[in-house]
Amino acid sequence: MAVKKGEMVRAIREKLENSVEAKASDTRFPAYLFETKGEVVDIKGDYALVMFGQVPTPNIWLRLDQIESF
Template structure:
């Protein structure tokens, strides 16, 4: 059923999380610390800026903002 729902493009202000399966196989994962915090995979983070194929994400924690490739980012769905 969800296949018929069009996927919304990610934009500034979108709540997101990082798809671990996509991130783990990336060049960025090879260049980064192997022990990443779980909150980036659980979400939500907020997109602050998008430049070409990268998005700057801010987490709801006192940590620095991080740039991720857009294909590694998934929309965080708030369950009510």
């Protein structure tokens, strides 16, 4: 099932840790990506912009296959 704008999601650890994006940057991902709700605020192509509002952090672009409904 496709993720939609406004939906609450979280990152899938296994897909994010083994991704090309992870290998290109710091692989020490914060726990809130996997444990708290994030809201999809925009979708472009294969990526979703996710806002994690429970903690003061910037929005993050994640591939659609790296997130799941929460």
